[in-house]
Amino acid sequence: MTAPDINPRLYLSRLDDDYDASRDVVCSLSCFTGFEDRFDDWQSLEFRDPFPTIEAVEEASEAIRKFNAHWINSHAGALNNRHGTDYSRGFWYMMVTPWLSELLQYAWSMYRLLDAVVADHHDRPLSVRVWQGEHDWNFSCGTDFYSRGMYHQLFDWWLRSRILGVIAPNSWRLIGASPTAAEIEDNLRFAATASYNVSGPRQLVRRIRESLAFTLINGARISAIPLALFANLLPKKDAPPIEPTAWLEDDFDPRTVFPQAFLDVLETTIEETTPLYLRDGFTPLIARAKQTRFVKGRVRFGTFDYGNTQERAQAALGLEAGEKLVQVQHGGVYAMLRAYMSPGENEYFGHAFLTWGWTDNQNYPGRRYIPAPSPLLSSYANTHRFRDRSLVIVTTAFWTGLQRIYSGPRSSRVIAWRDQKVSFVKALKPDIIKETIYRPFKVIRPNIGELDNEYFIKRVCPNLRILKGDLHGPMFRCRLLVLDHPGTTLNIAMAANVPTICLWDDDTWALSSNAKPIFDAMRDCNMFFASPEAAADFINTNWDTIEKWWSSPAVRDARAKFCHEFARTRRLWWLDWLSVLRKI
Structure with missing residues (x-):
């Protein structure tokens, strides 16, 4: 009979009902997702960051970049031998990086975190429930790897167990356990397949895209077709490798x-974790992709989804055939953060990258960045009208996971950053609070590493109205918008001329050399605050004259600078695109 375990426990993944805060150790904030209302004192705990400073984040990002490139350089030959091919490193980079670079970021972050936990508690006799035995993940494609791997708690436990198995001190007791049938079933419930068999309108759209060599462009679902026709008629110039x-x-x-x-x-x-599309599924994937027509010197352009293995296979084969690869910005944050390697690794390496305005990136210098008006933002240009008195607060996810290395909210800052929303609301005048609408980030899937935003704000500010459904309508008629993050909503708001205040500090979102002078100008005219109390004080004082403030010369100039760098628009945006495509 096994003796009962009397040691304090280290939790690697989600908690259970036996958790005792007075003795047990939790390795990361993500362990509390789904248990936020079950334990009272967890918000006062201190959580370690794998990279505690922005400089450490930048250093880690550079290290992962190097390892990703090194692995592809050293394994391209083996991949060709395995599949009987002779593809270039550029081909394999296109196919491997969406999986490998994301895995590397997650694994290195998790190793650093667990190594810190070991350093803190190596002299304590902890018991740890670790994954026992092998498991064939069989990720079918990039999307499947993200869905069942990177963003699922079962994979989280598996990876943390693997890491702890090689660094745990001898004083710790590792208790082998296997996932339950229910846990495995839940993981498989999110399986994504690389389906090539679609019918009806979707099949027609896909065939058009494949034949004309373009993919989804945000804001240009239909108008991208004549653009692609134009690109196909351009003289075919040789493309450099x-x-x-x-x-x-x-x-x-x-x-x-x-x-x-x-x-x-x-x-x-x-x-x-190597996906099937790089193993046994490679041959049928390439056979399907080769049904696409490739034209030497033609421009293949669009947003090549990290998880869409078929699209990336076509783009990679296009590179082999001498096509030009032009990727397109599809959302916010690009070039705004001091460190953000995922778009840099997956999107910036082609013959050109079309941006929403910026022409340089401090982490990826020397690439061909071409500014062009955004079709998405152009559809919203100057649509705001002062139609009501609402103050709309839009928040992003309270993310606790460690999947990506970037200069956004770190684990040690998430709770304080979340609490800033409460401090801000409570510092507003009562009559303004009555006009306030709070838009929590929509949880796409429960228990993947997000704290429950809506539950939290309802508990501490029960009378605050919650905005669900459409965001753009209320945003385009509000008196004032307040944002806690530099995401796509900010780009849209600036393009639409929505009166906007940004509220975050440098420790939460560390801005790039591109963005810092822009936000400095915004700070000088009260568009950007680090303190929730200071932001609330400005709003309380100027609530009845927001329109006058927003139309002041300093604010107009700051907004114009932002839009020039991060949110260019033009009604006839496609004229600029025709000119750009002609020159590539």
Whole structure:
């Protein structure tokens, strides 16, 4: 009979009803998702960050970039041998990076976090429930890897168990356990397949896109077709080869950057998570993609979804055939943060990247960034009208996961950042609170690492109105919009001329060299605050004259600078695009 476990426990993943805050250890804030109302004191706990400073975030981002390029350089030959092909490194970069770069960010973040937990508690006799045995994940495509892997608690537990197995001190007791049938079933419930068999209008749209060599462009679902026809009629110029890993020094050795224990567990993790499309599913994937017509010198453009393996296979084969790859910005945040490697690794490496205004990126210098008016933002240009007295607060997700390395909210800051919303609302005058509408970030799927935004605000501000459904209508007629993040909503608001105040501090969102002077100008005219109390004080004082403030010369100039860099619009935006495509 097994003796009862009397040691305090270390929780690697989600909590259970036996959690005892007085003795147990929780490795990360994400363990509390889904249990926020079950335990009272968790908000006062201190959580470690894998990278505690913005400089550490930048250093980690650069290290992962190098490892990603190194792995592709050193494995392209083996991949070609396995599949009987002779594709370039550019081809394999296009196919491998959406999976590998995301896995690397997550694994390195998790290793650093658990290593810190070990350092803090190595002398305590902790018990840890770890995943026992093998598991064949069989991720079918990029989307499946994200859905069942990166953003599912079962994979979270599996990866943390793998890492802890190589760094746990001898004083800890690792208790082997297997996932339940219900847990596995829940994971499989989110399975995504690389389906090629669609019918009806979707099949027609896909065939048009494939034949004309373009993909989804945000805000231009129909108008992209004549653009693509134009691109197909352009003279076909030779395209220079794409070498996205050529910047890496030949003698780069991961052992000089990462500890050997991490490299050991990473090697097996890569083997066990390699998606089927890079294994047995590669041949049928390429056979299907080769049904596409490729034209040497033609421009293939659009937003090539990280998870859409079929689209990326077509783009990669297009590169091999001498086509020009032009990717297109599809949302906000781009070039605004000091560190944000996911778009840099997956989108910036083609023959050109069409931006919403910016022409340089501090993390990825030397690329061909071409500014062009955004079709999406152009559809909203100057649509705001002062039609009511509402103050609309729009928040992003209270994210606790460690999937990506970027200069956004870190675990140690999430609770304080969330509490800022309460401080802001409570500092407003009562009559303004009556006009306030709170828009929580919509939880797409429960328990993937988000704290419940709506539940939280209802509990602490029960009389605050919650906005559900359409956001743009209320936003385009409000008196004032307040944002806690530099996401796509900010770009839309600036394009639409919505009176806007940004509210966050440098420790929460560290801005890039592109963005900092823009936001400095916004701060100077009260469009940007770090303190919730200061923002509320400005609103309380100027509530009845918001329209006058928003139309002041300083505010108009700050907004114009923002739009020039991050939100260019034009009614006939496609004229600019015709000119751009002609020059590529």
